[in-house]
Amino acid sequence: MxxxxxxxxxxxxxxxxxxxxxxxxxxxxxxxxxxxxxxxxxxxxxxxxxxxxxxxxxxxxxxxxxxxxxxxxxxxxxxxxxxxxxxxxxxxxxxxxxxxxxxxxxxxxxxxxxxxxxxxxxxxxxxxxxxxxxxxxxYEASVAGGIPILGVLRQFLRTNDITGVRGILNGTTNFILTKMETEQQSYHDVLKQAQELGYAEADPRSDVEGFDAMYKLYILAQLVYGESLPLEEVNRRGIADLTAGQIRMASELGYRIKLIAQAHRRGDGIRLSVEPTALPTSHPLAQIQDAFNAVQLSGNIVGDLLFTGRGAGELPTASAVVEDLAYLLTQPFIPHPAWKEREAATSSKEEVEGHSLCYLEGSGPAATPDQVLHFLRRAGVSVHKLKVQFDLGGVLRAGLITSGLEQEHADLLTSDFGLQVRCFPLLGDA
Amino acid sequence: MxxxxxxxxxxxxxxxxxxxxxxxxxxxxxxxxxxxxxxxxxxxxxxxxxxxxxxxxxxxxxxxxxxxxxxxxxxxxxxxxxxxxxxxxxxxxxxxxxxxxxxxxxxxxxxxxxxxxxxxxxxxxxxxxxxxxxxxxxYEASVAGGIPILGVLRQFLRTNDITGVRGILNGTTNFILTKMETEQQSYHDVLKQAQELGYAEADPRSDVEGFDAMYKLYILAQLVYGESLPLEEVNRRGIADLTAGQIRMASELGYRIKLIAQAHRRGDGIRLSVEPTALPTSHPLAQIQDAFNAVQLSGNIVGDLLFTGRGAGELPTASAVVEDLAYLLTQPFIPHPAWKEREAATSSKEEVEGHSLCYLEGSGPAATPDQVLHFLRRAGVSVHKLKVQFDLGGVLRAGLITSGLEQEHADLLTSDFGLQVRCFPLLGDA
Structure with missing residues (x-):
């Protein structure tokens, strides 16, 4: 010694x-x-x-x-x-x-x-x-805590064209969603527990409204695409309005709801989104539970890579800071690739197309399974999978995997059938 | 253009x-x-x-x-x-x-x-x-195909003490084990399919007997510990003797059998093993299916990190080769840390201690659930979990999560009860 x-x-x-x-x-x-x-x-x-x-x-x-x-x-x-x-x-x-x-x-x-x-x-x-x-x-520590995802992108995935990046970038919300599913508790009850355990801040907005994940996605996009979007162009939605009923219904349909941050190319622009998303339970990102983070990259040569680890907390983040510090001390200075921000995004906020998981709940007189399905069929909305609960009190709860359900249909379901409607985009195959 | x-x-x-x-x-x-x-x-x-x-x-x-x-x-x-x-x-x-x-x-x-x-x-x-x-x-392409695990270890995890590394390093055997479980087929039937699909070689020994995974583990140990063991000191066992019955029984007990390669410190030595191992189905490595590879690292500061991707095939491996080639062309020459091989390992082949999942099958006259459990209790073997099938034809099939079951007990179960015994070490908590 x-x-x-x-x-x-x-x-x-x-x-x-x-x-x-x-x-x-x-x-x-x-x-x-x-x-x-x-x-x-x-x-x-x-x-x-x-x-x-x-x-x-x-x-x-x-x-x-x-x-x-x-x-x-x-x-x-x-x-x-x-x-x-x-x-x-x-x-x-x-x-x-x-x-x-x-x-x-x-x-x-x-x-x-x-x-x-x-x-x-x-x-x-x-x-x-x-x-x-x-x-x-x-700034390795700024994204996904101890997972060296930025270093990998800068050093070891520069020959591949990265066609997409998606992940679970906020541990607090993933912890809340996991607890809501496994313990069938309400958002507010779980948030309170998370605050008591130190997993959530006294003012939880940055986490639960998706700001924290959005900042990290912005940084990932700079490394993956050499550019990002003004933050106000990111399609951001938090988890505070999710209910245990929606999460349970998703589970019965074979899906899990996660706060997914995604960046991908769209035409000659890019699209960034942070929003509650339904994933088939077999999807690798659906397996990421509790306060863990994960980033999935798709390269045109290497295929999909997934990196998982603790995304926050004293030591995982400190690990990234100290590894970064030690790494830079052994490297000569090389100019950092410039960051760019697109001035005017071309409608990156457009509605998600394709399949979605929709949750309907209500008890209006017209809210019977038959009448709702009849309406959807006539409106040209396809229903690929369906779970219905219709109890004696006349409360309808339905989960649908649909395509073609647009805002106007949701509005009609609310106005004519007395239903609350909440749709989640799907990730992966329906 | x-x-x-x-x-x-x-x-x-x-x-x-x-x-x-x-x-x-x-x-x-x-x-x-x-x-x-x-x-x-x-x-x-x-x-x-x-x-x-x-x-x-x-x-x-x-x-x-x-x-x-x-x-x-x-x-x-x-x-x-x-x-x-x-x-x-x-x-x-x-x-x-x-x-x-x-x-x-x-x-x-x-x-x-x-x-x-x-x-x-x-x-x-x-x-x-x-x-x-x-x-x-x-040589990034030599381990885990397109996953840049060696680069991460060499560049971004050098401040952490790596306390263990374990993974699924061979895609062919993981494909076979996945199919054996999901389609309840025998090893030989699945191997034949894998060969037809090009997932297994005409001579599959390097994969199914664990040599391929062992070579990769040897390389990982060099990077993680700065040394490795002579190959003949690696505790290596393949998958060719696994049966669909063992895999089904493991599944009923809540476990999945994977060919796990592991390196960890033991006293002042290191221990390397490649062997069929029982993992709780919730373990991150149990989620890795088909021909995917995964490497899990435990750092003393960062905690556990998991890296997943396609471990073989034309393009994932080519990706690693070309990324490596491009990376080295941008780096000045720095001497590579020397590799070392321990001359004399101190009994790295010793039996695994702790919990294991044991499968018993046979039809001798003494092979009844009562008598077998009585024997185990008297021998001081603890049984933590048990599934028994005992059919009218007198065939006993039992799956046990045990501790303290040693070779001498297995030998007695065979000689006195007419049972075939196959035990798998457990990874993670029992």
Whole structure:
């Protein structure tokens, strides 16, 4: 042991000075990881990693990891004026983070970030700025936690044409959907449990309304297609209006509802969507349960590849941050491919075509199975699969795999039959 | 289109000259891939890839891909004396391949290979030779086809301690096991179908006896642990003796039998095994069906990661070869970490401890459920779960999840009760 320690010391005449912006869950994980893997990092880099500054909101707060009092600061200028070589940004948000990261890049600091919102909103500028200042901007941790999906796309899948990318990019919503199915509980009950377990934030909107998954999809699209869409052009829908009845009905039809983020080419444009989607239970993404993430890529030569792992949490994200940091320290600077954003999308929000899984529920006098099916047949809607519950109280609950059911039909089902209608696009074969 | 073609032409004053050893299924796929992705490759490399020599057994044979007659040769010396920069080795086998690859490396050629047998048997020497001659030896295609698992281990998981690696590394056997379960057919019937479909070779031994998976596991262990075991120290068992009855019984107990390749640390040594293993049907590796491959890695920081894709076939393997080739052309030469082989393994072949799934079948007079369970209880074997069929003809078929059942018990069950006994180690929790 002593011998190794001595060797390490000799090698480490040189030190990499790291600054930290933010010292929350992930920041704490980064410090723990650097400490527990210090020997391995030192032998790989030939340098010791040292945390020299950490920007925090409250320097008096009790923390799970101990840092020398002199390292903590509440003043960003202290970080900027220190001699850090690399900054790890894990404070989140766009303001003031964007200004901080800009200033650090302009000073010549490499930046490692886990901040998907910052990248989705300011990535184009930051990539350009980093290129102009010849510094690395590394962000593996921003998408799918510990799964090295961005590295794989940048290094090992560049000969293939990637024809599509889809995945489960948000662990909180996948946890909620899994619990709603397995325990047949309502969205609100499960959300409450998830908050108590620490799987969901007190303000869960970024997760449950699909913003978090949308930011990650935006970043994936930049790597896969070399461009992305303005965020307001992403077809985004969350999970907060899903009911246990819809999920149970889907299950009876052989489907599972997941919050699927997808990017694919459409004509000469691209289409991005984040929405609750029905998958056949045999689909690989339907198997991803609890807080796990998964990304499926389709390459024209390699076929489909699926990558699965924990997408969030202290250590998986910290793993991605520290692996990224160590990787960039062994790489010469190469300009990062520029990010582009399409100015005007061509109707990327158009309705999904093809098959969908529709859930109907209501108790109007006309809401009988016969009359509803008769209406659909006359309207030219095809019903490929059907499950109906029609109880003595006259409540109809029906699940249909359909094609050709459009908004006007849904409106008529509501106005003329008193039915609530909720349709989910299908992924995979119907 | 013309504009792009012109630009490409200008960039490609420089050409990468590639030689091919072997022009079978994968070799044909490599040529198709280089042709279909030529524009992309050229813009990435700044050079055009050109196949200048291809070593074949029979230069008159009709082939799916057309190559200029002058490119084909049956004489290795023509390849060696040509001006190739890189050689792609897809001829397979160890002799004469090893001599060819040695000669090319000594001449200063980079080598890309998909040959797991060559690497498992001669990798230590070849890695060392390539390092001494400052050439790349790239072999992503040798393990898990198109899944870039070796690249991920070498580049993106170097800070983590990898505590274990396990996977389904052979598509043929996974296809056979899937069919045996879903169609309740015998091993021999399914093997015949697999051969007709081209999923299995006329001589299937390398696949069904676990050699192919063992070679791949050997390579994975080199990357994960920096060392491997002599092949004869790997605990290897194939699938040829499995019966549909065993697979059905496992399924009734909630398990699926897969040919699992595993490497893990044990004390200060490592243990490698390839053997039919019972997995709870909810285990991620139990979900991998048909000819797919999957690799699961456990990192001490990142947790479990799972990578899935097509592990064999013309295009997935060709994808890995061409991605590897393009990647190395953009990388400076860095010595490859040396491979090591432990000389004397410390009893890596010891019996698996812990839980196992045991299948008993027979019709001796003592082979009644009561008497067998009585015997096991007295012998101190714990039975955690049990399924019994005992038909009117006196044939007992039993599936047990047990702990403590050792070879001596199995021998007594055979000699005293007339039962055939087959036990499978369990992966995951019992």
């Amino acid at each position: 002593n011998k190794i320690a001595d060797e390490v010391k000799e090698m480490s005449a040189d030190v990499v000075k790291v600054g930290l912006l933010g010292l929350g869950t992930v920041g704490g994980g980064v410090i723990k990881t650097i400490r527990s893997q210090q020997e391995k990092l030192t032998s790989r880099l030939g340098k010791r990693i040292e945390i020299v500054k950490a920007l925090v909101r409250d320097s008096e707060k009790q923390r799970a990891v101990s840092l020398d009092r002199s390292v903590l600061t509440t003043d960003f200028d202290e970080v900027l004026q220190s001699d850090v070589d690399i900054v790890v940004e894990v404070m989140g948000g766009v303001e003031p983070t964007y200004e901080y990261v800009r200033a650090l890049i302009e000073k010549g600091c490499h930046v490692v970030t886990a901040n998907k919102e910052l990248l989705a909103k300011k990535g184009t500028e930051l990539v350009d700025l980093a290129n102009r200042h010849h510094v690395h901007l590394a | 013309n504009k792009i073609a012109d630009e490409v032409k200008e960039m490609s004053a420089d050409v990468v000259k590639v030689g091919l050893l072997g022009l079978g299924t994968v070799g044909g796929g490599v040529i198709k891939t280089i042709r279909s992705q030529q524009e992309k490759l050229t813009s990435r490399l700044g050079k055009r890839i050109e196949i200048v020599k291809a070593l074949v057994r029979d230069s008159e044979k009709q082939r799916a891909v057309s190559l200029d007659r002058s490119v084909l040769t049956t004489d290795f010396d023509e390849v060696l004396q040509s001006d190739v920069d890189i050689v792609v080795e897809v001829m397979g086998g160890v002799e004469p391949t090893y001599e060819y690859v040695r000669a090319l490396i000594e001449k200063g050629c980079h080598v890309v290979t998909a040959n797991k047998e060559l690497l498992a048997k001669k990798g230590t020497e070849l890695v060392d030779l390539a390092n001494r001659h400052h050439v790349h030896l790239a």
